[in-house]
Amino acid sequence: MIRSSAIRIPFRYAAGTAGSRFLAALRDEQRILGTRCTSCARLLVPLRAFCPACGIEMLEEVEVGPGGTLQSWTLRADGTAFALVLLDGASTGIVHRLLGAAGEARCGLRVQARFAVDRRGGILDIAGFEPAQGGAA
């Protein structure tokens, strides 16, 4: 005997101090922000409220990208591609969509962020990363 049971719950998550600053910068300024730890000098992206390694509340706000390097990528069966991108200046990579690069994707490819036209203060205010104009690293 099998019983199906469904649930639907709307959640609304607080992006918090750091997250709100990061998302607002995407939405309003089309800028990607990170924070540099004043102790270990690592540049963390997205912007954080504290350094996980040093445990301190840092932190110097620094713009990164929009260009970066493809550290890794993968293609799903349905054709969508994901990228692990190290934005210029950053110490940590971010995962996002890889746009229109299926043919030429390879580790080390130069990519750049493309911002969405309709931006709402979410991570998809970046539509994805596409091969940089001017080609290879």
Next chain:
Amino acid sequence: MNPVAVIGTGQTRHARARDDASQPELVREAAARALDDAGIRPRDIDAVVIANMELFEGRAWPELWVGEAAFAAGKPCLKVATGGTSGTSGCIAGFHQVASGLFDIVLVVGFEKHSEGHTQTGMTLTDPYWDRAVASGAVGNFALSVSQYMAERGVTELQAAQVAVKARRNATRNPHAHLQMPAITVEEVLASRPLAHPLRLLDMCPQSDGACAIVVASGDKARKLNPRPAWVKATATRHEQPYIGDIDRRLITMRTLRDAAREAYASAGIREPLKELDVAEIYEPVSYAELAWYEALGFCAEGEAGRLIEDGVTEMDGELPVNPSGGVLSTNPVGASGVIRVAEAALQIHGRGGDRQVEGARTALATGYGVYAWADVIVLADRP
């Protein structure tokens, strides 16, 4: 077993909605304060326990997102998700880790952000065959048990209202507490909106956003770091059968709390709790539950709980102040609520209770309550 003590505590400002802080930031607020209070640095922490009901925030692995905020990156980290007892069971897990001799300093952080989801719906996700079609929710379930308690033990709505007033008045002396109701009266409680007969709005605990952390240390380290460590004298935990209908007259029998208290008192050498305890932080999800816990914890004889509240025995100036913090009735981020009980009991021993300090508190009780009838009992004292 090695001696174990709570040497530091930290809490957030608890509120209906902390939209200013993400889950990691909320955890960080409490964890950083606890480290500060204990006088230790992140690298001094050997292991971390996170207490949280992941379903209530609807994201998998709370310890993934908030772990680094609790200084757990690169460290051993466990999560405890046992309803209301998440916090107290999480603290007990921390105590066991240190008592084993394998870890010297452990951080326990409990948190919840009820405002981000819909807890009442989440709570319906029990047995799909039996429970879900006939849900009366947390309030309805309590109300059923209260009808039995009132019929058999004669407790009254007025006595329950006195508990509700005591809690909110005590909370006014606690800067962290969520509900601040300095002018509350029993009339106001008795006139508040009915939820499920006989429970009214002001008989019930709120849902809060908040976090609370404690630092647990082994004997030598504890003595070096805190002039008055809160030593863990005893801990006991009991779980139960799966359905509310399995438990006969829940608030009256409450075998889990009674058994856990019996075990903890025996370990701590307590024979007369009312006399030997100086302060108690007990987990009371509704006003009537506090009365039932007085009897289950042996503060009074069976049927005498109403008299205890009427005679002011559990008020701040009574023989055994119960919930100087304002209790769960004033602040309830579920994953944190149990940690708050332990932290508030520890604060009393530390002598850092501020306006809610019970003078000369040397032995403190902290209890947890979860789901239908799970129970934790912890005894803290100023000597190991």
Next chain:
Amino acid sequence: MSEPILVPIEMDQSWRYAATAAMARFCEGLKECRIEALRCEGCGRRYLPPRPVCGNCHLLLRDWVPVRDEGRLAAWTVVHVPILDARSGRTREAPYGMGLIRLDGADTTLNHYVAEHDPSRLAIGLRVRAVWRERLEGAIDDILHFEVLR
């Protein structure tokens, strides 16, 4: 800080749960308005709902016993918070009665609706009887509610 941003995400999940063998038999019985409990050979407790083991004795439960669809209120309340009726998809209008019912032949109680919402007309000990729906699906809410026998 800049104005706090809240990220909305809806959880929309469904699951398929396998019943225990005991629950499967119990639910099949409901289709014929038949209620059964499982009796522990150790402590004698008659369990509703049926389940694989007695939690106290740790013995497997195998002894099926009949249970009437009638019993006594062991507890009651009147709920004022409207709740969604899972079967109809409509809100169950408040106030509505609820009870813990000890059916004749069982030792545990059943949490279910009671067709009475005047607190002055509800009491522990009242006899109640199940009112079954027209269409039985083999679920505990094949019982629409319990009516008080006066």
